[in-house]
Amino acid sequence: MIPYMYAMREISRRKYRTASNVAGFIIAVATLIALVTAARGWEACTAAPLRAIGADIILIYSAPIAPTPGTGCYIAMHLFAYPFNQTYVEEMADIPGLTRAVPVLMHRMRAVVFTGIDPSETETNAILPSNVIDGRYLEADDEYVALVDRKYAELNDLAVGGTVVYKRSFTVVGIVDVGAMNILKSHIYVNLPVAQEVILGSPTGLVDLALIRVNDPGKVDLISEVLTRKWPRSTAITSSELAATASGVIKMGEKTAWDISIATAVVAILFTIKSQLGAVTERTREIGILKAIGWGNADIVNQIVIESALQGLIGGLLGCVLGYGFAWYILSTIGGEAGGAFRFVSVDPIVLVIGFAVSIASGAVAGLYPSWRAARLLPAEALRAV
Amino acid sequence: MQAENIIETSNLSRIYRLGRVGEVRAVDGVDLKVPEAQFLVIIGPSGSGKTTLLNLLGGLDRPTSGKVVLDGLDFSEMGERGMITIRREKVGFVFQAFNLIPTLTAIENVEAALAPIGISRDERLKKSRRWLEGVGLGARTDHLPTELSAGEQQRVAVARAFVNEPKILLLDEPTGNLDTATGREIMEALRHANNDRGQTVIAVTHAGYVRPFADRILYMRDGKLYERDPGEIASEFEDE
Numbered sequence: 221m222i223p224y225m226y227a228m229r230e231i232s233r234r235k236y237r238t239a240s241n242v243a244g245f246i247i248a249v250a251t252l253i254a255l256v257t258a259a260r261g262w263e264a265c266t267a268a269p270l271r272a273i274g275a276d277i278i279l280i281y282s283a284p285i286a287p288t289p290g291t292g293c294y295i296a297m298h299l300f301a302y303p304f305n306q307t308y309v310e311e312m313a314d315i316p317g318l319t320r321a322v323p324v325l326m327h328r329m330r331a332v333v334f335t336g337i338d339p340s341e342t343e344t345n346a347i348l349p350s351n352v353i354d355g356r357y358l359e360a361d362d363e364y365v366a367l368v369d370r371k372y373a374e375l376n377d378l379a380v381g382g383t384v385v386y387k388r389s390f391t392v393v394g395i396v397d398v399g400a401m402n403i404l405k406s407h408i409y410v411n412l413p414v415a416q417e418v419i420l421g422s423p424t425g426l427v428d429l430a431l432i433r434v435n436d437p438g439k440v441d442l443i444s445e446v447l448t449r450k451w452p453r454s455t456a457i458t459s460s461e462l463a464a465t466a467s468g469v470i471k472m473g474e475k476t477a478w479d480i481s482i483a484t485a486v487v488a489i490l491f492t493i494k495s496q497l498g499a500v501t502e503r504t505r506e507i508g509i510l511k512a513i514g515w516g517n518a519d520i521v522n523q524i525v526i527e528s529a530l531q532g533l534i535g536g537l538l539g540c541v542l543g544y545g546f547a548w549y550i551l552s553t554i555g556g557e558a559g560g561a562f563r564f565v566s567v568d569p570i571v572l573v574i575g576f577a578v579s580i581a582s583g584a585v586a587g588l589y590p591s592w593r594a595a596r597l598l599p600a601e602a603l604r605a606v
Numbered sequence: 607m608q609a610e611n612i613i614e615t616s617n618l619s620r621i622y623r624l625g626r627v628g629e630v631r632a633v634d635g636v637d638l639k640v641p642e643a644q645f646l647v648i649i650g651p652s653g654s655g656k657t658t659l660l661n662l663l664g665g666l667d668r669p670t671s672g673k674v675v676l677d678g679l680d681f682s683e684m685g686e687r688g689m690i691t692i693r694r695e696k697v698g699f700v701f702q703a704f705n706l707i708p709t710l711t712a713i714e715n716v717e718a719a720l721a722p723i724g725i726s727r728d729e730r731l732k733k734s735r736r737w738l739e740g741v742g743l744g745a746r747t748d749h750l751p752t753e754l755s756a757g758e759q760q761r762v763a764v765a766r767a768f769v770n771e772p773k774i775l776l777l778d779e780p781t782g783n784l785d786t787a788t789g790r791e792i793m794e795a796l797r798h799a800n801n802d803r804g805q806t807v808i809a810v811t812h813a814g815y816v817r818p819f820a821d822r823i824l825y826m827r828d829g830k831l832y833e834r835d836p837g838e839i840a841s842e843f844e845d846e
Binding site: 223225226229230233234505506508509510511512513514515516517519598599600601603 | 658661664666667668686687690691693694695699701705706707708709710714718719721722723750766770
């Protein structure tokens with residue numbers, strides 16, 4: 221197919237013009253991939269701490285969350301929470317759309333975090349059975365036994381069967397590893413009534429966190445609003461609130477990323493159409509030659525559209541690589557202690573297909589008008605072009 | 607027995623309207639009959655309308671008035687598609703400026719003329735190579751136009767014009783950018799083709815040395831065609 225061969229020659233032998241056209245497609249596709257992937261990566265990153273404890277919302281009675289700046293998705297959350305009555309958590313269970321409300325009590329003393337949990341909750345909790353790497357999980361009738369974080373155990377030479385002290389002695393029954401993403405990462409975990417007794421002096425029925433799971437993730441914001449209206453002094457922490465702690469381009473949501481990408485793509489495509497129009501005008505004489513040797517209007521249009529679409533394909537390929545590179549770079553600049561949010565860059569085939577399709581289709585569109593205009597010329601007119 | 611006319615024009619005119627300048631009658635009421643296999647040379651000074659006449663004969667341009675009939679096909683009755691077929695199958699062009707595609711190699715330039723015909727790539731390459739060998743460029747097939755001398759480029763253009771084996775070859779100053787020796791070589795090659803294949807050749811030129819190759823010479827001045835030199839044209843174009 222000679223239009224294809226001719227297009228390949230034009231692309232490979234007119235390097236500057238090709239580079240100029242391809243640059244437009246690269247900008248369009250790289251912007252789309254980078255912004256959408258970074259926005260998604262950040263959303264995934266900020267959802268991870270809540271996902272790690274199986275919750276959609278954390279409800280506290282305190283001032284709003286104040287994460288350490290620059291810590292990114294690893295929210296070093298210092299919950300200056302006021303204790304509230306555990307019965308509130310039981311009342312929350314009656315709110316429509318809410319599938320689980322789990323009470324937690326946390327306490328910090330000399331850099332050691334001590335947490336009380338209800339071990340009957342095995343899907344949404346500060347620590348889950350799947351986190352146990354040695355020994356066993358807590359049981360409902362356990363009294364002065366504890367789970368200990370792996371690193372804390374290593375630092376303090378603790379093992380299953382050993383004793384850990386936090387205001388009083390606890391027998392270590394399990395070692396847990398929760399990973400960096402767990403927002404409620406603690407050093408020692410015990411049963412909630414025991415924690416209430418140790419921290420507050422008696423099992424008073426006070427807690428300072430409610431971990432909430434909803435049945436429809438799309439209704440998280442709505443349920444947060446219901447909760448904070450019912451308990452006006454409370455603060456509902458959601459993944460979108462955690463996401464908002466970022467700064468710069470990363471702060472945008474996926475929808476904004478798409479909007480900016482589309483606007484950039486339109487500008488880049490207009491630039492490419494203009495560039496292609498200039499390129500085809502420069503080649504008017506060549507088009508006259510082709511018409512003089514028997515090429516039809518459709519052959520001319522085919523050749524230029526194929527050439528332009530191929531440039532779109534090249535731009536699309538490079539744009540994808542560059543876009544993911546940018547997304548990786550943007551996310552790697554945040555993420556703090558967790559080692560960077562770049563781990564949340566995921567290659568979405570749909571975004572890739574859209575990027576490619578936009579690039580190739582806009583290449584074809586960019587070539588269509590100039591080629592149609594050139595093909596309409598009489599060969600003699602085209603040959604007169606300087 | 608008289609050969610049939612492969613091309614006929616009657617009262618053929620091409621007028622350009624150029625704003626304040628008014629109109630320019632580039633071709634003015636030309637009546638021309640060219641028998642099959644004739645080697646016709648049209649001599650005239652620059653701006654006499656030779657190229658415009660050639661463009662009209664080859665279907666590259668549309669006349670303002672008058673008629674062109676080529677191989678029995680009346681251009682005035684044909685649409686764009688019909689004109690494309692004529693350019694593709696009936697006519698071969700050689701231009702003064704060679705008019706090769708700069709990004710294609712010699713063989714690809716020749717192959718380009720076969721592209722719309724719908725034959726296989728192998729066959730296209732075979733035919734193109736044969737014609738390039740025929741004009742002495744068998745060893746230069748993969749060179750870009752910028753890597754060829756002016757004479758070699760014109761040979762590529764000749765091979766491209768011949769490769770479809772058209773009935774008529776239209777040559778617009780085919781030796782215009784060549785030195786005399788190379789120009790003569792090109793004309794000899796064209797004359798051989800005319801003798802061997804019976805292709806009709808119409809060449810417009812202002813190079814006097816082309817005249818000996820012709821079966822017939824016509825003269826052109828101010829858009830009009832003359833069987834005899836209307837005066838001073840021939841003397842202006844003695845062998846350079």
